[in-house]
Amino acid sequence: xxxxMHVEDDEDIREVAKMALEFSGQFEIIQxxxxxxxxxxxxxxxxxxxxxxxxMPGMSGPTTLQHLRKIDGLQDTxxxxxxxxxxxxxxxxxxxxxxxxxVVKPFDPITxxxxxxxxxxx
Amino acid sequence: xxxxxxNHEISSYTSKMLMDIAALDQHAMIQITDLQARIIEVNxxxxxxxxxxxxxxxxxxxxxxxxxxDRPMAFEIRDKIxxxxxxxxxxxxxxxxxxxxxxxxxxxxxRDSEGALVGAISIRSDIxxxxxxxxxxxxxxTLHKLSDEVxxxxxxxxxxxxxxxxxxxxxxTNESGYDNWNLRKLFSDxxxxxxxxxxxxxxxxxxxxxxxxxxxxxxPYELRLQLYKAPAGKRIIVAILRDKxxxxxxxxxxxxxxxxxxxxLRTPMTSIKGAMGLLLSNAAGELPEKARGMLSIAYRNADRxxxxxxxxxxIEKIAAGQMDFDMQVMPLVVVVEEAIAANEQFANRxxxxxxxxxxxxDAAASFxxxxxxxxxxxLLSNAAxxxxxxxxxxxxxxxxKDRMRISVRDFGEGIDEAAQASIFxxxxxxxxxxxxxxxxxxxxLNIARAIMDEQNGSIxxxxxxxxxxxxxxxxxxxxxxSIYDTDERDGDKQVEGA
Numbered sequence: 271x272x273x274x275m276h277v278e279d280d281e282d283i284r285e286v287a288k289m290a291l292e293f294s295g296q297f298e299i300i301q302x303x304x305x306x307x308x309x310x311x312x313x314x315x316x317x318x319x320x321x322x323x324x325x326m327p328g329m330s331g332p333t334t335l336q337h338l339r340k341i342d343g344l345q346d347t348x349x350x351x352x353x354x355x356x357x358x359x360x361x362x363x364x365x366x367x368x369x370x371x372x373v374v375k376p377f378d379p380i381t382x383x384x385x386x387x388x389x390x391x392x
Numbered sequence: 393x394x395x396x397x398x399n400h401e402i403s404s405y406t407s408k409m410l411m412d413i414a415a416l417d418q419h420a421m422i423q424i425t426d427l428q429a430r431i432i433e434v435n436x437x438x439x440x441x442x443x444x445x446x447x448x449x450x451x452x453x454x455x456x457x458x459x460x461x462d463r464p465m466a467f468e469i470r471d472k473i474x475x476x477x478x479x480x481x482x483x484x485x486x487x488x489x490x491x492x493x494x495x496x497x498x499x500x501x502x503r504d505s506e507g508a509l510v511g512a513i514s515i516r517s518d519i520x521x522x523x524x525x526x527x528x529x530x531x532x533x534t535l536h537k538l539s540d541e542v543x544x545x546x547x548x549x550x551x552x553x554x555x556x557x558x559x560x561x562x563x564x565t566n567e568s569g570y571d572n573w574n575l576r577k578l579f580s581d582x583x584x585x586x587x588x589x590x591x592x593x594x595x596x597x598x599x600x601x602x603x604x605x606x607x608x609x610x611x612p613y614e615l616r617l618q619l620y621k622a623p624a625g626k627r628i629i630v631a632i633l634r635d636k637x638x639x640x641x642x643x644x645x646x647x648x649x650x651x652x653x654x655x656x657l658r659t660p661m662t663s664i665k666g667a668m669g670l671l672l673s674n675a676a677g678e679l680p681e682k683a684r685g686m687l688s689i690a691y692r693n694a695d696r697x698x699x700x701x702x703x704x705x706x707i708e709k710i711a712a713g714q715m716d717f718d719m720q721v722m723p724l725v726v727v728v729e730e731a732i733a734a735n736e737q738f739a740n741r742x743x744x745x746x747x748x749x750x751x752x753x754d755a756a757a758s759f760x761x762x763x764x765x766x767x768x769x770x771l772l773s774n775a776a777x778x779x780x781x782x783x784x785x786x787x788x789x790x791x792x793k794d795r796m797r798i799s800v801r802d803f804g805e806g807i808d809e810a811a812q813a814s815i816f817x818x819x820x821x822x823x824x825x826x827x828x829x830x831x832x833x834x835x836x837l838n839i840a841r842a843i844m845d846e847q848n849g850s851i852x853x854x855x856x857x858x859x860x861x862x863x864x865x866x867x868x869x870x871x872x873x874s875i876y877d878t879d880e881r882d883g884d885k886q887v888e889g890a
Contacts, residue, residue: 355651358718359716
């Protein structure tokens with residue numbers, strides 16, 4: 271089981287994603303409603319994969335990732351962004367910020383776990 | 393004594409007359425014609441002003457010097473001369489170099505010693521400068537109130553000859569303030585060299601208008617440059633500058649609005665579709681059959697809503713010129729195979745098989761991979777939707793002259809002739825589409841056409857009722873020495889939700 275940290279401000283999406291990832295049976299999940307909370311809890315949880323929403327009030331996904339990268343052991347942790355802004359230029363911009371890939375919303379909950387695993391395998 | 397006095401008077405009068413003629417000869421163009429209006433003598437002043445030599449004019453018809461539009465005046469002049477009257481008026485003459493000279497002419501009858509009419513003498517002065525000034529005034533009166541900034545610049549000296557009110561407001565000057573202004577001094581060397589390069593095709597006569605965007609003095613402008621050939625032979629660059637600050641702001645707000653709508657609509661759809669998808673897959677336990685049926689309807693329509701949102705956003709992006717295109721030269725077969733693979737599951741839902749019956753692995757074109765995939769996906773999903781259960785869809789790559797045609801053929805009902813004319817219009821669907829409970833927005837083909845247009849390609853179809861339809865796209869082929877690495881492209885793919 272991979273330790274996955276999911277950061278998402280929308281409570282409903284958190285709920286759907288949690289059920290989808292549990293349904294895939296491949297992850298131990300921790301969810302945070304904000305970047306600040308993710309930074310606080312990451313050292314203890316030691317995530318092996320990060321799943322970050324991009325547009326969040328307060329700290330955005332990319333800014334959260336920048337802070338997480340400063341935490342010991344998370345410098346190279348695979349990170350995946352989730353976004354509802356699907357312009358190719360926006361996706362390329364996100365990939366350039368040391369993210370493994372970008373999942374576009376709305377995502378398919380049934381295949382979400384497999385998509386993440388496929389991205390991790392490269 | 394009386395006779396001596398009379399001779400002296402005559403001599404004095406003759407002398408004065410000769411001096412007057414000499415003075416006239418210096419400052420006026422004089423031409424003497426015979427009774428057939430052929431030139432028999434011209435003075436140096438006329439030769440110098442027109443650029444012709446004496447031998448080029450002698451024997452020619454006087455009207456051969458006239459501007460085309462002023463040729464009819466020759467009849468009027470002839471009538472006056474034959475009636476023994478003088479003619480006075482303004483007339484355009486053509487110089488040897490093709491330029492126009494405005495003249496003020498007086499043409500009087502010429503008689504021999506016995507008083508018989510033998511021809512005419514014309515005396516002209518060059519009034520081009522004052523004509524140009526009049527013309528310039530007419531033009532500038534119209535331009536003066538335009539909201540765009542208008543500048544006129546002498547193409548030889550680069551000095552400003554005119555600014556309209558908007559231009560003077562921008563430059564914080566008035567009508568007497570820019571007399572000594574020169575573009576060389578206002579522009580940096582780099583800006584000036586750039587401007588000279590821009591106007592070169594205008595001055596060479598290769599084009600009649602130059603149009604480009606530039607930031608000048610920290611203001612984003614749309615520039616239109618035209619060459620105005622003034623009557624006096626001067627060449628004036630007319631520069632019309634439109635301040636794009638407001639337009640740029642409108643475009644920025646529109647882009648922001650699109651992004652916001654995209655985010656605000658997709659976020660709740662993520663929860664709605666996600667929750668329903670999980671329920672349908674029994675993630676929350678087995679559903680009663682009736683509940684599953686109702687939930688399937690809701691899920692299908694949520695799916696449709698997402699498609700509509702995506703399509704409307706695409707339409708908006710195309711209309712605003714904000715759709716990104718990452719054009720790269722690569723083999724077309726890569727995107728064809730990717731599209732077939734991506735649509736396999738969808739085709740399976742309709743019990744339809746899709747096969748690439750003819751592939752051209754060498755054909756390369758310049759295209760945006762993602763957008764072309766979107767077009768082919770649209771054609772393949774339409775073909776699957778409109779195929780009978782157990783049917784097949786055939787994909788063929790074929791060279792047509794210097795273009796590559798990718799055809800998607802189905803063996804469904806075909807499209808009736810009435811519907812064919814509007815198939816690429818918005819919100820158009822072939823009638824049988826909804827019969828199978830298939831989500832469709834009626835925007836897909838309209839978007840596909842816009843995408844193909846942006847890529848210098850084309851899209852079309854042939855269809856016969858009862859036999860099926862073939863939709864095809866065409867790309868101009870590009871010859872390449874080496875084509876990109878397929879594996880690298882695959883590694884670049886994004887993970888997308890369904």
